[in-house]
Amino acid sequence: MSAADGAGGAGTGIDAGAEAPRSASRARRAPRRRPDLSLLEERIGHRFADHGLLTRALTHVSAASGAGSYQRLEFLGDRVLGLAVADGLYAALPRADEGDLSRRLSGLVRRESCAAVAAAWDVGTHLHLGGGEVHGGGRHNAAILADVCEAILGAIFLDAGYAAAKAVIDRAFAAGDQTEGTRSRDPKSALQEWAQGKGWPTPTYAVVERAGPDHAPSFRIEARVAGVEPGLGVGGSKRLAEQEAARALLIREGLWADDAAAAQE
Template sequence: MARRKPNLDDLLNKIGYCFENPALLDEALTHVSAPQASGQSYQRLEFLGDRVLGLAIAELLFRTFPGAPEGELSRRLAELVRRESCAEVAIAWDVGPYLKLGAGEAHSGERRNQTILADVCEAIIGAVFLDGGYEAARDLVWRAFQGLLEAPRRPLRDPKSALQEWAQGRGLPPPTYGVVEQTGPDHAPKFRVVVRVEGTGDEFGVGASKRIAEQAAARSLLLREGVWTEDEHGTA
């Protein structure tokens, strides 16, 4: 049974953009393995779209968080432009059925391949940039990534980094960590670690490795000082 050709208008509606030059969208959806690629796959558009995405997200963050320091903006930028975020946007657009793939790739489930989906997301952004200019591409990015901006999928900072920034912001020396106790067998050790910041009381953390225990200790100190909230950051 022949596969039903998807209606391209549905994809355009989800993207929220109508192309003056539809060939650009066609190129953005064409994998290098596709017979019709003829050397013209989405790879060049992906290269361009990656740069446009970074600029558009940077502008969005700059406007959305006017009081945020550079470090926080950089962390938010890295979270939004990561491959997993781009793939999530491509899934929301439901680009899978529209991809032009080689027979082998089509039969092996590459329409759901996270790497390909992320690449196509960036290629579509590049295509919109060429077709309608930066403002059109920026508006597309802002619409598509707004939900990820409002609800990041991962903590933006790990507790140790957050504690160090907190101490530095108060002109204090960096936090110090020390192993208080190690228990359990060699194949399943348990570490108890203390963290100290000048002018504050000690806090402790336990974990299956020194790193995990240090993160737990830093988190405890941040929670005690009211700097860290589990609702905002979850567990690291």
């Protein structure tokens, strides 16, 4: 083998050895492909004419560049959501007074509801987040999901108007759907989650009256939440009475439907 052949062979070996690490490095640096936004649009129930709006609605401030983050869209979407739900309640409950409508509105547009809707849309996999938020679990952060839900509603409003936004909201925040989702938990758990969502102390329960013989007692118990009128429940055990008290409070606050009243209408 000639010197030239040897040099060429050595050169080829060096180049090949160097190329493999460079290729591996490029593979490691390749950005993760994001899921197709058309799938998200399908779950939301709206096809965007301006996909830039949807991209902005999915962009956290930690990853924002020239296009900006979702914060302004969130501000707008919060107002659109409140109007659309109030509009729906006003039409659906012609006999409800202002207090009842306000309680129902509060139950439907609370932050937990927005986060649940965003999770149902699987928004987390599409979020644009900075590295710190990714490592901190931002894709599953309830506060971020709630903000993005409102931002998406604001984006739909800008993209296609109020009617399009309301159609999405009616499907995602329907009173029946929200009630069913809440009733999958027991009343005490639902009441505790609601109080925590408001930033209030954990609900307490107090025995108001105990009646009947030892073998068949009857308990009257109040469910108490700071700043709210107590709910009263009656049951053959403290546990049952507490559940009924929590249920009564949830119904009065418009968070759960009153099945008995609905059956009489």
